[in-house]
Amino acid sequence: MKFFLDTGSIDEIRTAAATGVLDGITTNPSLVAKEGRNFRDLILEICTIVDGPVSAEVTEASTEGMVRQGLELSKIHTNVVVKVPLFKEGIMAVRQLSGQGVKVNVTLCFSATQALIAAKAGATYISPFIGRLDDISQVGMDLIRDIRTIYDNYGFATQILTASVRHPVHVLEAALAGSDVATMPYKVFDALFKHPLTDLGNEKFLADWKKLKT
Ligand code: E4P
Numbered sequence: 001m002k003f004f005l006d007t008g009s010i011d012e013i014r015t016a017a018a019t020g021v022l023d024g025i026t027t028n029p030s031l032v033a034k035e036g037r038n039f040r041d042l043i044l045e046i047c048t049i050v051d052g053p054v055s056a057e058v059t060e061a062s063t064e065g066m067v068r069q070g071l072e073l074s075k076i077h078t079n080v081v082v083k084v085p086l087f088k089e090g091i092m093a094v095r096q097l098s099g100q101g102v103k104v105n106v107t108l109c110f111s112a113t114q115a116l117i118a119a120k121a122g123a124t125y126i127s128p129f130i131g132r133l134d135d136i137s138q139v140g141m142d143l144i145r146d147i148r149t150i151y152d153n154y155g156f157a158t159q160i161l162t163a164s165v166r167h168p169v170h171v172l173e174a175a176l177a178g179s180d181v182a183t184m185p186y187k188v189f190d191a192l193f194k195h196p197l198t199d200l201g202n203e204k205f206l207a208d209w210k211k212l213k214t
Contacts, residue, residue, distance in 0.1 A: 001175045003192075004053070004183035006163065008035040008042060012186040013049050019193075024052035026105070026127070026163065026183040028083070029059055040076055047077035055105045055125075057083035058093070066093035074102045081105045081124060086114050091121045098122030105161060112146040119156040125181065129164035130174075141170070144177040168192055 002023035005016050008031040016022045025046050032039055043056045056073045058066045070082040070093060081103040084090045094104050098121065105125040106118035110133060115126045128147060130140030147160050159180035165171060168191050174182045 001179055002052075002181040003189065004055075004161070004181055005189055006031070006165070006183040006185055008032045008046075009186070010035075010042075010045060010049070013046055016186060016189055017049055022050060022052070022189075024054060024079075024181070024183075025050050026055040026083070026161070028057050028107070032057075043073070043076050043080060047079045050079070052079065053081045053103070053105075053125075054079045055081045055083040055107075057085075057107065061089065063089045063092040063096070066090060067096045070097045070102060070104070071100070083107050083127075086118060091117055094118065094121040094123055098124070107163070110143070112143060112150055115143075115147040115158075115160075116150055119151060119154075119158040123158045125159045125161040127161045127163040127183075130162055130170055131164035131166040133164075134166070140164070141173045141177060144174055144179050148178045 003021060004024040004026050005013060005022060006026045008027045013025060032042060035042055046054050058069045060066045060069045066084055073082050074080050082097055083105045084094050085108045086106050094106055097104050103124040105127055106123040107127040109115050109126050109128045118126045128143045133140035144160060144162055151158060161181040161183060162174035162179040163183050165182055165184040165188055168188060171182050171192060
């Protein structure tokens with residue numbers, strides 16, 4: 001399963017990229033707004049740090065506007081994946097953009113039938129928002145399992161990108177469910193490396209090693 005970081009922070013991206021196990025980046029308008037920078041410049045800088053897919057989201061409401069903005073975003077760098085929201089006008093834009101060879105990440109997916117529509121429209125990625133479903137007392141991970149079954153039933157190549165990840169157990173469950181990608185905040189990425197028994201074990205090994213006289 002690929003690891004993407006869900007952030008617009010260059011510091012977080014540089015730190016995660018240095019581990020060598022970061023595969024890509026997702027951003028959204030809220031994350032980009034937090035950085036207070038020119039959108040295009042930020043996406044370009046991210047693309048120079050991470051050699052993998054970088055999702056940049058359209059902010060237009062009409063199909064025509066999303067297609068125009070999506071084409072502009074796709075020209076920033078070959079790594080750019082255009083992120084389009086999952087409503088009817090968005091799906092119409094996905095069809096046009098994918099038809100022109102633009103990679104598209106369909107975002108704000110909350111049902112398996114929405115995911116089926118996105119795949120039919122030619123989406124490269126579908127982003128089901130797991131944490132936001134958990135927030136309203138639905139089991140978000142059930143959605144990943146349902147989409148995996150449907151995509152496998154029909155051989156869709158659209159990659160499942162588990163989004164709105166809030167903790168390491170979401171990453172574990174996404175991997176068990178056969179998600180292609182999990183995108184996560186930096187603090188979740190960092191937590192994946194840690195286990196108290198690893199730290200204790202390493203301290204003991206090093207302490208014992210120091211006792212060696214020869
Ligand atoms: C995914 O692409 C979204 O940017 C993100 O995962 C949303 O997460 P949130 O529900 O924590 O805002």
